Amino acid sequence: MSTAIEIIFVALLGYFLVLNSLYLTMGVVALAQLHRERGREYIDIEQMAASAATLPVSVLIPAYNESLILRHVVMSLLESSYREFEIIIINDGSTDATVETAIREFALVAHDVFHPAPLPTAPVRGTYRSRCYPNVWLIDKDNGGAADALNAGLNLARYPFVAHIDADCVVEPDALMRLMRPINFAVEEVVVAGATLRVANGLEITDGRITRVRLPGRLVERFQLIEYLSAYVLNRLGWGALNSIPVISGGCGVWPKRVLMDLDGFSTTDTHFDIEATIHAHAELRPTGINYRILNVPDATVWTQVPTTWSDLKVQRKRWQRVVFEMLWNYRRLIFNPRYGYFGMMCMPYLLIYEGLGPFIETFAYLFVAVLAVLGMLSFPALALFLCFSFGLTAIVRILSLLADVLYFKHYSSRRLVILAGLAFLEPLVFHVAQLPDRMAALPEFLRGKTTHETMVRAAVASE
C-alpha cells in the first residue's frame, strides 16, 4: 500500500474505532444505569398510583388516518394504573374514519369547550368528550401535521405535565407511572422523560393489553427490533448519563407544559417535532443554568409499530436522515460550543460526524476497501481488521443490547433470542449497509427544503 492509501485506510479504521468505542462506552454506562434502576425497585409504584399527591398528566395522541389502530393505544392507556390523567386524541384532518371510529369506540359526544388557545393551530372543527370515560377527549381539527395537532392538544391540556404518544403505540399498564416516576421524584427544576420504545409488530393484543410477545414475521421488522433494542436500551441511557439525549422520541415522552409553552409549542415548520423540541430545549435551558434533566426511562415500555416493508423503511429512513440535516443546520451554533456542555461538545459533533456525514464516509469506506481488495492492494489481515472494526464491533454492540434485555427485561424466550442473536450479527452487514443509499439521498431533499412527512401505511398492530 502506498502511504496515501495507508493514511486513508488508517483514518477509516480510526473512524469506525471511535464510533464503536463510543457505542460500547454507552453500552457499559447503560448497563450500569439499568443495574441502578433495578435498585430502585423498592419504590412502590402502587403507592404512587394511589396518592393524590402524584402529579397529574395530560396524554396527547395525535392521529392521522389511524382508524385501524387508535383503539389499542387508548385502551392501553385506560388500563393504566395512573391516578389522575386525561387522554386527548387529536384528529389531524384524517381522510379515513378516524373520528367516526373514535366516536363509536369511546362513546364520544360533541362537547363545546372553551379554553385559551395561546398556540396557533389549524382550525379546530369540534371537541368531543366520552360519556363512558370522563377523562377521554377528542379534538377534531384541520390537517396541520403532528406538531400542529399536539399544539392543539396543548391548548386544551389542563395538567402541568404533558405526555405525547403516537397512535400506533401500545402502552404497558404501568408505563405511564414509571415514566412519571423520575418527575415525581425530581430534585431538578425541569425534567423531561422519554419512554423505551420497542417493536410492536408481532404482538398479540386484546383490549389494549399485550397478551403475547412474539417476534415479528418479516426480516425487515426483525432487523428493526434489534436496532430499537440497541438505540433505546443502550444508546439513550448512555446519552442520558451525560444529560445529552438528542431526541425524546415522538413515540412517547413527557414534558412540563410550561417548558413547551416557553418553546412556543412543538415546531410545525420542521419535519419532526420530537428531535426539534429536544434540541431546542437543550439550546434554551443549558445556557440559562437551570437545573434540568432530559432522560430516558428504561422500564417505561411503549410498543410501537415499525415499517413492515423495505419500501416503507426506505421512505422513513430518508426522512429521518433529512431531519438530522435540518437539525444540524438549524442548531449549528451548538456544535463544538462549550457553552452547551456535553451536548455541544459531544452529542452535536456525534450527530454531525456519525449521523450527518456518516452515510457518506461509510459508503466511501466500503467502496474504497472493496476496490483495494479487488485490485489486490489489501492484504487479508488488513481486510479482516477492517471488517472487525466496521461490522464486528457493531455486532458486539447489538449483542450487548440483547444481553441487557435478557438481564433486565426478559421479554423474549431463549429460542427467539437465538434468532435475534443471529440477526444481530447480520444487522450491521445487511440492514445498516442497505440503508446507506437512502440516507445519502436525503441530502438533496434537505437542500431542496423538503419538510413533508410521508405517512406510513398502517396495518392493525396485532390480531385480536
Place this chain on the structure above:
Amino acid sequence: MSDAPERRIAPASRRDAAGTIRLTIVSVFLLGTACAYAACVVIVLRGNIDALFGLVPWLAAAALVGCLLVTVSAVAGASRKRVRRRTPRLMSDRVGELAAAIGARESSERERAVERLLKRLDVTRAALGVAANPAIRDQLLDGGFAARVERELETSRSKWHRVNAAGVLGLLGAESSIGPLEQTLADPDVDVAYAAAHALSLYPSATAYGALLDALTGQTIPSGRVAGLLESFRCASARELIERRAEADEPAMRYWGAYLLGSLADPRSAPVIERLARDPNEDVRANAAEALANFRGDELLSSLLADESWVVRSHAAKAAGAGCRTNLSARLSELLEDQSWWVRQNAMIALASFGAAAIPPLLAQLHSPDRFARNKAAEALVRNGYAMEQIERVKEGGLGSRNARRFLIDLGRAEALSTIETAALASGRETRKRMVGVLRAIGTEQAQAVLEALERNGDEHSD
C-alpha cells in the same frame, strides 16, 4: 406459557449464581474489548500498521469466542422457566436456614450466620416477603439482626446496600430502628432517604409518623412523595400530630398539614382547617379550601370563593364541586366571570356536577355581557345534560318546546353550536328542520357557517 412481559426490571431475587457468571462474562468481555481497543489505538498512533495486522487473527478469535460466550449466556439466562423454579426455593431455604442459624445457641455460629446474611443483604432484600414472616422475623430480631442492619444503614459505602438495609428494617419493624431511619431521612441521596421514609411508613407508630411529617419540609425527598406515604399510613394519633405541625411557622408545613387533614377528613379537625383557611399564605389557604370539601362550613367556603388570590378561589371552586355544595351555585356562577380562566373552569365543572340545582344561575349567565362567561355557562349546561333534555323537547314538539327552542338559541349565541349541529345531523328530517330553524334564529356568523355545513352535508346525503 404466555410470553407477556411480567415486569420491567427483573427482581434481585433472580440474581443467582448463573446471573453472577453472566455478569462476569460480560465484564471480562468488555474489559478485553477495551484492552484490545487500547492496544489498537497505541499501535495505530505509532504508525506500526503491520503489527496491527499481526494481531488480527488473535483479535478475531477473541471476538468470536467472546461473542459466542455472551450470546450463550444471554440465551441461557432467558430461560425463565428455570429461573422461576429455582428462585423461590433458593431464597426461602437460604433465609430460613440463616434465620435458624441466627437463633442458634452458639454465639459464634450466630455471629457467622448474621455475617453471611449481611453479605447477602441485597439477596435478603428480595426475600423481604420471608423477612415479613413473623416467625422468621422474631428469630432475626432475637439474633440481633436489626442492630447489624442498622449499622449497615449507617455505615455502608454502598448506596444500594443502605437502600436495602432501610427496606429490611422497615419489614423487621424493630422500635429501635426508628431513630436510625429518621436520621437517614436527611441523607443527601434521594434513594436512600426515600427508602428510609418508605420503611418508616411501615411502622404503625406515632414516632415514625411524626418523623415523616417532619420530613415534609426536608431537603432531600420531594414533599409530594412524603405526603403520598403519609396518606396511606394509618396511625391512631395522626390527626393530633398533623394539627400540631399545622401550627408551624413554616408555610410549607402548614400547607401539607392542610392537605393531610383534608385527606383524613376527621370532623374534629374542622377548627384547624378553618384557621388554615384564614392563613396569610395563599398556598396554605388554597389547600385548606380544598380540604373544606370534606368539612362543613359553607360560609367559610363562600368567603374563600371571594378570596383575593385566584389560586384560592380556584381551589375553593373545586372543593365546592367535590363537596356538592349546591347552595353555593349562585356564587359559583358569578365566578364564571372571574379574571382567571382556571377559576372559571373549576366553577364550571362544579356547577355542571350540581345537576338541576345549578340550572337557574347558569341560565342567567347565558345572558352575561362577558362572552367567556356565556361560553362557560353553556359548557356547564351541556355537561350536566340540560342541553340534551331541551333538544329532546324540541324534537318532540308540543308543550314546552317553545321554551326549549329559546334556550337552544341562547345556547347557540353562547357559541355552543356543536351540540345543536350534532343533534341536527343525528336526527330525522323533521328534527333537522327544527334545528335548522334554531340555527337561523341564532343569527351569528358561526351559526351561518354551521348551516352551510349542514346544507352541504344534506346534499351529500341526497347524492
